[in-house]
Amino acid sequence: MQPYSFAPGTLFSRFFHTSPVAMTITRLSDGCYADINDAYARMVGVHRESLLNRANLELVQTGDRPHWPPPATIEQKCQLRTTYGELRHVIASTQVEEWDGQAYLLTIIQDLTAFKRTEGALRASQARFRLFFESMPMPVFVYYLEGLRVLDVNAAAVEQYGYSREEFLTLNMLDIRPEEDRLKFLDHVPTMPSETTTFGIWRHQKKDGTIMDMEVTGYALELDGRTARIAVCQDVTEQLVMEAALRASEERHRIIAEVTNDVLWDVDGATLEVIFSDGMCDVFGYKLPPSVPLDWWIGNIHPEERETAGRSFYAALRGPDKEWSANYRFRRHDGQYAHVLDRGYLFRDESGELIRVTGAMIDITRQVEEQEAAARAAMEERRRLARDLHDAVTQSLYSLSLLAEAARRHAELGDRKATNEYVNRLGELAQQSLKEMRLLVHEMRPSVLEKEGLAGALQARLDAVERHSGIRAKLAVNLDRKLTPHVQLQYYRVAEEALNNALKHARATAVRVNIHSTADAIVMEICDNGAGFDMAAAAGSGGLGLTSIRERVEKMGGRLQVETTPGSGTTIRVHLSNGDEEHGQ
Numbered sequence: 040m041q042p043y044s045f046a047p048g049t050l051f052s053r054f055f056h057t058s059p060v061a062m063t064i065t066r067l068s069d070g071c072y073a074d075i076n077d078a079y080a081r082m083v084g085v086h087r088e089s090l091l092n093r094a095n096l097e098l099v100q101t102g103d104r105p106h107w108p109p110p111a112t113i114e115q116k117c118q119l120r121t122t123y124g125e126l127r128h129v130i131a132s133t134q135v136e137e138w139d140g141q142a143y144l145l146t147i148i149q150d151l152t153a154f155k156r157t158e159g160a161l162r163a164s165q166a167r168f169r170l171f172f173e174s175m176p177m178p179v180f181v182y183y184l185e186g187l188r189v190l191d192v193n194a195a196a197v198e199q200y201g202y203s204r205e206e207f208l209t210l211n212m213l214d215i216r217p218e219e220d221r222l223k224f225l226d227h228v229p230t231m232p233s234e235t236t237t238f239g240i241w242r243h244q245k246k247d248g249t250i251m252d253m254e255v256t257g258y259a260l261e262l263d264g265r266t267a268r269i270a271v272c273q274d275v276t277e278q279l280v281m282e283a284a285l286r287a288s289e290e291r292h293r294i295i296a297e298v299t300n301d302v303l304w305d306v307d308g309a310t311l312e313v314i315f316s317d318g319m320c321d322v323f324g325y326k327l328p329p330s331v332p333l334d335w336w337i338g339n340i341h342p343e344e345r346e347t348a349g350r351s352f353y354a355a356l357r358g359p360d361k362e363w364s365a366n367y368r369f370r371r372h373d374g375q376y377a378h379v380l381d382r383g384y385l386f387r388d389e390s391g392e393l394i395r396v397t398g399a400m401i402d403i404t405r406q407v408e409e410q411e412a413a414a415r416a417a418m419e420e421r422r423r424l425a426r427d428l429h430d431a432v433t434q435s436l437y438s439l440s441l442l443a444e445a446a447r448r449h450a451e452l453g454d455r456k457a458t459n460e461y462v463n464r465l466g467e468l469a470q471q472s473l474k475e476m477r478l479l480v481h482e483m484r485p486s487v488l489e490k491e492g493l494a495g496a497l498q499a500r501l502d503a504v505e506r507h508s509g510i511r512a513k514l515a516v517n518l519d520r521k522l523t524p525h526v527q528l529q530y531y532r533v534a535e536e537a538l539n540n541a542l543k544h545a546r547a548t549a550v551r552v553n554i555h556s557t558a559d560a561i562v563m564e565i566c567d568n569g570a571g572f573d574m575a576a577a578a579g580s581g582g583l584g585l586t587s588i589r590e591r592v593e594k595m596g597g598r599l600q601v602e603t604t605p606g607s608g609t610t611i612r613v614h615l616s617n618g619d620e621e622h623g624q
Contacts, residue, residue, distance in 0.1 A: 050260070057235045057258050059271055060147060060175060067135065067142035070094050082150060084122040119148065127151075149176055177273045180212065184228070184259070184266040187211040199274065201246035212270075215243050217250060231268070233259035240275060252276045302400040306333060306383075308356075308393035322402050324372030341368035341376055348381075356393055361385055369400070378407040439468055470509075471546075493527040497534055497552055508542065511549040519556045526615065529591050530554070530563055536584040537565040537611045545569025545609060560616045568608045574601065 055062055061079035065072055071092045080087040119127045133146040178196035182189045192207045200207075200215060213221045220242050231238070235258040243253045253272040260267055302318035312330040319325050337349040344367040355363035363383045368376040383398025446461035488496040494516040501512035522530070534552055541547040547569030554563045577585060585601065592599040592613055603609035 053260055059235075059256055060149065063144075063146045063148070065144040065146065067144055073143060079148060082121070082127065082148065083119065175271065177271055178253075180270045180272070181262075182212050182268060182270070183262075184231075184268055187213060187228070190262070190267065196272075199245070199251075200243070206246075217242055217244050231257065231259070240279070243272065250276075252279050301402075304336075304383075304398055304400065306396040308386075308395050318400075322400075323369065323377065339370045341370070344368060352383075355383075355385060356396070359391070363396070363398070366403075377402050378404045439465060442468065488528060488531055493522060493531055493554070496527075496531050500535065500538065501550075501552070504542065505538065505550055510542070510547060513549075513551045515551075515553045515555070517555040518561070522561065526561070526595065529595050530613070533588050533591055533611070533613055534563065534565055536588050537567075537609075540584050541565075541567035541569050541609070545571070547608070560614050562615075563613045564610060566608065566610045571603045571605045571607045571609055573605055574603065 055064075055074070056076050058076055059078055061082045062076045063072055063079055064074045071094055072090050075087055075090050077087060080090065083090070113133045115131045115133070117129050117131050119129045121127065128151045130149045130151060131146050132149070133144050136143050136145050175193050176195060178199050179193040180189060180196060181191040188211050189207050192204060196202075196207065197204055202210070213224065216224055224241070227238070235256065238255045238257060240252050240254050243251045245251065252275050254275050255270055255272050257268050257270040260269065302322055303316035304319075305314045306312070307314075307330075311333045313333055313336055314330050315325075315327055319327055337345060337352075340348050348365045348367045351365055352363060361384065363385065365381050367379055367381070369379045370376055380401045380403050381398065382401075383396045385396050386394045388394055442461050442465040446458050446465060449457040449461060491499065494514065498514050501514055505512040538550060538552075541550050545567055547567035550565070550567045552563070552565050554561070556562075588611065589599055592615075595615055597613055597615040600612040600614070601609070602612070
């Protein structure tokens with residue numbers, strides 16, 4: 040039979056069973072539970088009825104074996120094992136009480152895991168209500184419902200709000216709220232139920248004016264024939280700030296993930312599960328669940344690079360490094376491999392334990408292919424120069440040797456006329472070979488187009504080749520706006536091809552390059568005073584570089600004009616309208 044003090048409806052019973060703090064009553068005679076409240080039953084994960092009359096020590100583990108019977112009042116830091124096997128760090132405050140001639144232990148268990156508190160043991164009190172009230176780690180208010188006058192507060196309220204206990208007793212519950220929230224609270228008071236209820240988050244105000252967000256749990260009771268209420272308040276200000284910061288961070292992460300073409304990823308340091316952004320679908324074609332094992336990512340790396348990349352990543356997880364990066368090939372959903380630059384940042388706690396790894400996979404396939412294409416183009420250019428050296432210089436030198444030998448033989452025979460003819464031809468061929476050699480040397484030099492622009496590059500060409508070959512060369516540039524790098528390159532190549540033709544085939548003694556703007560176009564003219572040629576014959580043979588020039592101009596969307604007749608020189612004119620330049624690729 041339970042003592043009278045345990046009976047339902049008593050003040051102590053109301054406090055005991057509605058308290059959000061776990062409480063137990065244990066018989067001192069046998070160490071078994073006489074009663075527990077619902078908060079304790081939830082803490083250990085069992086129904087209240089199933090714990091009654093079970094040994095108190097079955098669920099409590101401490102570093103030392105507890106003494107039995109315990110002293111009159113004791114405070115212990117313990118580890119409480121729930122029925123799920125979870126260990127929870129608690130402080131148990133126990134006081135010996137006597138009801139109906141039998142000794143009991145009244146124990147209040149503060150869950151340090153839930154409230155994230157590690158300091159302040161619960162102080163024992165002779166009065167059962169005062170022990171419960173003062174030991175609460177959260178602010179507790181007792182106030183009359185009518186008039187809202189504060190009847191009592193605990194030590195946590197005094198500490199957190201900044202008022203003394205005496206000052207609190209002169210206040211009402213409106214005084215701890217911002218002025219703009221008081222009307223809302225008055226409207227709320229008539230709706231408060233008598234049973235234990237969490238009323239959500241309300242703003243409270245400290246004595247110094249600081250605003251706090253408090254999660255309030257309250258219930259009604261009768262004191263001296265008047266309705267009173269108890270309000271237990273938990274400060275969630277920092278929690279709300281952190282949640283808001285987390286939401287903002289996640290929103291920024293979401294925006295970045297949506298606007299970037301890269302694949303963002305996040306590895307959980309405990310589970311090694313990977314979360315990929317939507318870029319994994321957009322870039323590589325995989326539709327994935329919310330998270331996948333780390334081995335899935337490693338398994339899709341090219342077999343030739345899989346071991347190296349995986350080993351380096353796991354080494355970074357175990358080591359002190361803050362960054363990790365790797366280049367490898369990653370298999371797309373269609374089975375093709377993409378070149379990837381992968382970089383991650385490792386986050387650890389104060390003890391060095393890995394929390395998470397965040398990074399991005401960047402598809403660099405296009406850059407790699409462009410580099411490979413550039414390398415192939417460079418190799419092809421070397422081969423072309425080698426062919427030109429063979430076709431032009433080598434043949435010229437061989438012809439020079441034949442002419443020199445013929446001149447020597449005629450000189451030995453005393454044929455001065457034939458000797459002079461061969462010597463004259465020998466000089467002409469030597470001059471032509473020198474021109475071709477200067478042209479090849481200029482082509483092998485690094486391009487100055489990027490550094491000097493179109494005008495500077497053309498001037499360098501005329502100075503290095505034409506003028507050293509005895510050809511009068513003139514450049515005139517009159518532009519009212521800057522050309523795009525692409526158009527500059529194409530114009531330079533057209534001018535270069537036209538100048539080469541004038542040097543090699545037309546035997547010109549003067550060339551002129553003119554680039555100028557009109558109202559709606561950019562015009563470039565390359566004129567020489569060379570031998571000229573027959574347009575119909577040239578179109579049929581496809582020679583003289585005209586095919587290359589025409590292809591470049593058409594690719595830009597421009598228009599090509601060629602004016603020439605045999606013996607009258609050649610003018611090549613390129614028109615590129617303003618709109619065409621913007622779209623020239």
